[in-house]
Amino acid sequence: MISVFELFKVGVGPSSSHTVGPMIAAYRFAQEVTEQPEIARCCTRIRIELFGSLALTGLGHATDTAIFCGLAGCLPDRTEPHILQQTVESLRANQCIELAGKKSIPFDEKRDLIWLRNETLPAHPNAIQFSVLDTHNHVLFSKRYYSTGGGFVYDEKELASLRESLSKTSNDTPQAEPFPFTTAAELIQMARESNCRIDQIIDGNEQVHRSPDAIAEQLDRLWAVMAACIDRGCMSPGILPGSLHIRRRAPGIYQKLTGGTSLIPSQWLEQHAQEKLKDPLQQLDWVSLFALAVNEENAAGGQVVTAPTNGAAGVIPAVLGYYVYLVPDPGHPDFDRTISDREGVHRFLKTAGAIGMLYKRNASLSAAEMGCQGEVGVACSMAAAGLAACMGGTIDQIENAAEIGMEHNLGLTCDPIAGLVQVPCIERNTMGATKAINAARLAVLYGDGKHFVSLDRVIETMRQTGVDMQSKYKETSLGGLAVNVVDC
Ligand code: SF4
Structure with missing residues (x-):
């Protein structure tokens, strides 16, 4: 069951799917990278690819700055708007991302933030792919996330298992809650x-x-x-x-x-x-x-x-x-x-x-x-x-x-x-x-x-x-x- 506190959550403007969701996705990716010491040690570049609606309207919806903040370790419900602004200003001034606040990676926004306006992925129109690369431009680790609206974010596995569970009724699967309902x-x-x-x-x-x-x-x-x-x-x-x-x-x-x-x-x-x-x-x-x-x-x-x-x-x-x-x-x-x-x-x-x-x-x-x-x-x-x-x-x-x-x-x-x-x-x-x-x-x-x-x-x-x-x-x-x- 979805919690009422997943539906209502403190976030920042202007968009849940294009600002809040991408910030959470970027935060999750940064955590995953920094939790893998070998990858964290070798990565020298980060690449972000935006697909479909995120690419088409992301600039107006502050998707870029939300991603920068998420990569730097900010979450929308825990960070005041002025801190988010400072984080973006510092990243742009220094051309460097402090990944999860732990590792500095040089960042060339023009080269590494890629708006794929003509590409939409079949799983969902709001998709982001993050990759970290080494000095030879080999991809060390890459992950795709979907921002499905309302600030909900899923990686590929999670989205697939969510869809599988949605095809079942509440009677098919054991539920922790006393009142499981689907309709x-x-x-x-x-x-x-x-x-x-x-x-x-x-x-x-x-x-x-x-x-x-x-x-x-x-x-x-x-x-x-x-x-x-x-x-x-x-x-x-x-x-x-x-x-x-x-x-x-x-x-x-x-x-x-x-x-x-x-x-x-x-x-x-x-x-x-x-x-x-x-x-x-x-x-x-x-x-x-x-x-x-x-x-x-x-x-x-x-x-x-x-x-x-x-x-x-x-x-x-x-x-x-x-x-x-x-x-x-x-x-x-x-x-x-x-x-x-x-x-x-x-x-x-x-x-x-x-x-x-x-x-x-x-x-x-x-x-x-x-x-x-x-x-x-x-x-x-x-x-x-x-x-x-x-x-x-x-x-x-x-x-x-x-x-x-x-x-x-x-x-x-x-x-x-x-x-x-x-x-x-x-x-x-x-x-x-x-x-x-x-x-x-x-x-x-x-x-x-x-x-x-x-x-x-x-x-x-x-x-x-x-x-x-x-x-x-x-x-x-x-x-x-x-x-x-x-x-x-
Ligand atoms: S769905 Fe579109 S038109 Fe409606 S509030 Fe959101 S951005 Fe605006």
């Missing part, structure tokens, strides 16, 4: 039979690997990183990096919504509980603001929670922000107020995580395979389920919310202009977040859980749509907005 139907059946909510099912599975306190602490940290990202995004005016020179919008909208303040949003919202209710539709503006703030931070290379990807990192914090900051507390009739905000955040993340696991297992979180329906679409579906759970929705209503969240994102293409995770990505997260709230309300407040399309059917439809989608709409920047709005 929404199984999840629902298990929840019914054990008289548990979806978040309790996830709790039961997570407790095999960590204590209840550790689970709670990790969930607290995820929300803390999301909330800090909203705060930073609202307080950081300026221009985003890259050729588009896009102005950050969140700080201006924040000032307009508050009438001007020097407080950070979490403080302002705490102190102005009444004002925020004056115009009900202004709640939507706040939700959009939260999403913009997170995705502008992501585009600027800041720290975000991959949820379930970086391009879609704003949807879940925006909907959680709506729940924590904007829903009157206590006693709001539309919400389960028998629980504290903290418990609500935990319930939200675990329920959303359960839905994300279904997409990861039965389709993909990779825009290079599924287009944007696999990023913003999945985040919307997860957020809708999480919010429905906090509204006290039944299992059927939660499934319905998740299904609505995806049904109206089917076919969403990925066509980022100039290969940057900016346009349409940043604004698209506002749409994903507001759609998720709408989906949860339709399912819980105005539905009884009965619905025509099941979540499993919509996930399979997303998968088929992704397979049929032309590759120019799958994170290659060769179609759609990327070619009709020219960056010049």
Whole structure:
């Protein structure tokens, strides 16, 4: 079973598949090389080959700098963005990689970082091959990794065994967890039979690997990183990096919504509980603001929670922000107020995580395979389920919310202009977040859980749509907005 903490993890912008994944792959390769003394002693050169979508949009997604940081021993969840920046600056200034922080290897970026834009490997569109060579240019050790979306990374063996295991049902293989599920139907059946909510099912599975306190602490940290990202995004005016020179919008909208303040949003919202209710539709503006703030931070290379990807990192914090900051507390009739905000955040993340696991297992979180329906679409579906759970929705209503969240994102293409995770990505997260709230309300407040399309059917439809989608709409920047709005 995938853990909820594999789906939600602290990472850096701008992309989970093109930044976080390559950094992890590079880190793993550097560790492997330095753990083999003979190879580590003899290697004098390192070569990096990028294939398919990584080669086509990697420059705009900071794949190159992410790889440099990973090779130097940095991991996205353990390294502050300013340290990453210093690591890249030092590597470029000295033309030398400190492999895993242990061995210096001269590095000629023009020669040894190879962008194979016309080559896509059959196993997955996001592939990287690392090789270390000796003084005679003989390859001493080489390894290929695939970044399959959401920061998940597999080497060739791991990918093959993952695919083999995916072809089996949970009944075919013994599982460590008490509630193994592969489909929404199984999840629902298990929840019914054990008289548990979806978040309790996830709790039961997570407790095999960590204590209840550790689970709670990790969930607290995820929300803390999301909330800090909203705060930073609202307080950081300026221009985003890259050729588009896009102005950050969140700080201006924040000032307009508050009438001007020097407080950070979490403080302002705490102190102005009444004002925020004056115009009900202004709640939507706040939700959009939260999403913009997170995705502008992501585009600027800041720290975000991959949820379930970086391009879609704003949807879940925006909907959680709506729940924590904007829903009157206590006693709001539309919400389960028998629980504290903290418990609500935990319930939200675990329920959303359960839905994300279904997409990861039965389709993909990779825009290079599924287009944007696999990023913003999945985040919307997860957020809708999480919010429905906090509204006290039944299992059927939660499934319905998740299904609505995806049904109206089917076919969403990925066509980022100039290969940057900016346009349409940043604004698209506002749409994903507001759609998720709408989906949860339709399912819980105005539905009884009965619905025509099941979540499993919509996930399979997303998968088929992704397979049929032309590759120019799958994170290659060769179609759609990327070619009709020219960056010049
Ligand atoms: S268009 Fe969607 S999938 Fe593509 S990079 Fe932007 S957010 Fe990610």
